[in-house]
Amino acid sequence: MRKIFAVLVICLLSACASDNAQQTSDVEDHSYSSREGEGTRGGTGSDGFGMNPLQDPGNILSRRSVYFDFDSYTVKSEYRDLVLAHAAYLRDNTNAQVLLQGNTDERGSREYNLALGQRRANSVRDILLLSGARDQQVEAVSLGEEKPRTLGDDESSWAENRRTDILYQGEY
Amino acid sequence: MSSFWLALQHVMVIRMRNFLCCIGVFLLLWMNTSLQAALDIEIFGGGTNKIPIAIAPFNGERGLPQNISSIVSDDLKRTGLFKLVDTLGLTSEEPEQIRYIDWQGRGASVLVVGSTLLLSDGRIDIRFRLMDVVKQTQLAGFSSTVTTEQLRTFAHRIADIVYETLTGELGAFSTRIAFVRKQGSRYALQVSDYDGFNARPLIEYTEPIISPAWSPDGGRIAYTSFEKKKPVVYVQTLATRERKAVANFKGSNSAPAWSPDGSKLAVVLTLHGGSQIYLVNTDGSGLQRVSQSPGIDTEPSFSPDGKWLMFTSDRGGSPQIYRMPVSGGAAERMTFEGDYNVSPHYSPDGKRFVYIHRNAGRFSVAVQDLSTRQMQLLTDSNFDESPSFSPNNRMILYTTEISGRGILSIVSSDGQARSRLSQEAGDIREAAWGPLLKQR
Numbered sequence: 001m002r003k004i005f006a007v008l009v010i011c012l013l014s015a016c017a018s019d020n021a022q023q024t025s026d027v028e029d030h031s032y033s034s035r036e037g038e039g040t041r042g043g044t045g046s047d048g049f050g051m052n053p054l055q056d057p058g059n060i061l062s063r064r065s066v067y068f069d070f071d072s073y074t075v076k077s078e079y080r081d082l083v084l085a086h087a088a089y090l091r092d093n094t095n096a097q098v099l100l101q102g103n104t105d106e107r108g109s110r111e112y113n114l115a116l117g118q119r120r121a122n123s124v125r126d127i128l129l130l131s132g133a134r135d136q137q138v139e140a141v142s143l144g145e146e147k148p149r150t151l152g153d154d155e156s157s158w159a160e161n162r163r164t165d166i167l168y169q170g171e172y
Numbered sequence: 173m174s175s176f177w178l179a180l181q182h183v184m185v186i187r188m189r190n191f192l193c194c195i196g197v198f199l200l201l202w203m204n205t206s207l208q209a210a211l212d213i214e215i216f217g218g219g220t221n222k223i224p225i226a227i228a229p230f231n232g233e234r235g236l237p238q239n240i241s242s243i244v245s246d247d248l249k250r251t252g253l254f255k256l257v258d259t260l261g262l263t264s265e266e267p268e269q270i271r272y273i274d275w276q277g278r279g280a281s282v283l284v285v286g287s288t289l290l291l292s293d294g295r296i297d298i299r300f301r302l303m304d305v306v307k308q309t310q311l312a313g314f315s316s317t318v319t320t321e322q323l324r325t326f327a328h329r330i331a332d333i334v335y336e337t338l339t340g341e342l343g344a345f346s347t348r349i350a351f352v353r354k355q356g357s358r359y360a361l362q363v364s365d366y367d368g369f370n371a372r373p374l375i376e377y378t379e380p381i382i383s384p385a386w387s388p389d390g391g392r393i394a395y396t397s398f399e400k401k402k403p404v405v406y407v408q409t410l411a412t413r414e415r416k417a418v419a420n421f422k423g424s425n426s427a428p429a430w431s432p433d434g435s436k437l438a439v440v441l442t443l444h445g446g447s448q449i450y451l452v453n454t455d456g457s458g459l460q461r462v463s464q465s466p467g468i469d470t471e472p473s474f475s476p477d478g479k480w481l482m483f484t485s486d487r488g489g490s491p492q493i494y495r496m497p498v499s500g501g502a503a504e505r506m507t508f509e510g511d512y513n514v515s516p517h518y519s520p521d522g523k524r525f526v527y528i529h530r531n532a533g534r535f536s537v538a539v540q541d542l543s544t545r546q547m548q549l550l551t552d553s554n555f556d557e558s559p560s561f562s563p564n565n566r567m568i569l570y571t572t573e574i575s576g577r578g579i580l581s582i583v584s585s586d587g588q589a590r591s592r593l594s595q596e597a598g599d600i601r602e603a604a605w606g607p608l609l610k611q612r
Contacts, residue, residue, distance in 0.1 A: 099401065107555060108535055109514035109528060110382050110602065111427045111440070112484055112491055114403060115447035115468040118424050122445060140442070141402035141424045146380035172401040 060085045068162045073119040083127045091132030097169040100124050102142040105158035117142030120164045213249045213591040222255040226280035228264040231287035238323040247331035247345045251566050252584030275305045300330050312337045344562040348606040350384040355598035368580050368593035385428045386606040394428035418456040429472045438472035473517045482516040519561045526559040550587040563608040571603050
């Protein structure tokens, strides 16, 4: 069930991304062209149809959400390939920049939850920086409990909100 | 229905007019009380240590859009210091006509009487007196001419005078509060009277706003806005609405707190990884790191003498409240009960702090006395947030959740009176009590 939901969310996200494609094309083209000639190094390159890999549903780079366990800030092994793929993309596209937005499902103090969400963003940032991305390419911020993707009062809703989103410049 | 009218025909016309007038007044009163019911005030504890006060209905106030005597009564009740004596059947009289024996019989030791008179220009002449029922003397009195828009303000002023005369402390009924209202996808930073009335938006967004904090002079509000898709701290001037980003560093910027002299803000930044406390001048210059911990340090609150910062940290494994010198140095842990204590705010007299304590899944308002280090739970709600003291230390403003919706609430700082201020539509959060203004 959760997987189906995750797929749905990703579809929605990519729908959003394509909605934005027009206004963001400048930025994307820029990073795309800088990547040309580097081929498919790192497995993150062109899909062979000239499609932006960040928006190609078949490319791992189109996956942008890293989910966390309750009260945890550790990037789970199932998201390792995803984060490493983005690290490689950032390494190969020095003009690309990402905003990492951490989120929480917790109750209580909004400011404390902001700090907890920051930890989730920082965990993803640390892997990106260790795997080739440069510091100036990555900004880790928190939205705390302020921007829940789902509003339900059940575990699947809470789990959906325990996440870090990876947004490329022009997508936010 | 016809027999009703037939019966009435036996009554003189003038009487009938009186009767209908009475029904009208009754309906007005009834509507008024049902409105008041939304603002329920719960009083706890016996009346032995409370001042028994009677607030007689003001002559002429029934025709006014605001009921002066109920506003004064609600103000005084919320402090937990007063026992409101039943005034049913008694009215306001001129001093020489007051039947003190009646008021003594009701158990009142002090009495507020007053009158309102609608003037030909639409303004209202209001006068009131505070009488000592035992000594049969006047303790205070005041009169003024106001517009209908100023009626609530004047009623709060009466409550201040009564409060100040009887307790010797400054009243806080004429102060303002700030809070965030979420309605649909819109967020508004609202400024209102202390009781939630007369709310006006200072700024509105489609992105969240949190952590409003009043400057010590009441002229500016610092807050955290997410309009740039990340938290950034702004300072906005109330009079001009002019605003400026004072902390917009890489990473997250949040939790502003004013130094007591108004020259600096403590803010929480993530410049060096985790959330840490920094000082910054109110124009955004002079950044200086204060806390140095590997964990989370957030929600700073200055002590009124400007020497200490109280804050939330998880350095001990769970979120607890600590304090450290503003100049930096070792932090001292302040809370030990439970595994979740957050959102500390000093009382204006510096003797206590208020915070949110979690116990068995409930988030409640608690205060700790800094001399005894004793915690007192003031509420037993499920989801209380963002507590702050009134400038006279007597009440605490916070938000609580009722039926999935955040509402403004006030608890007296001794826990003896609790009230909900349900004026606002939408979901209310992030309340902050403003300072006393110097104009008085």
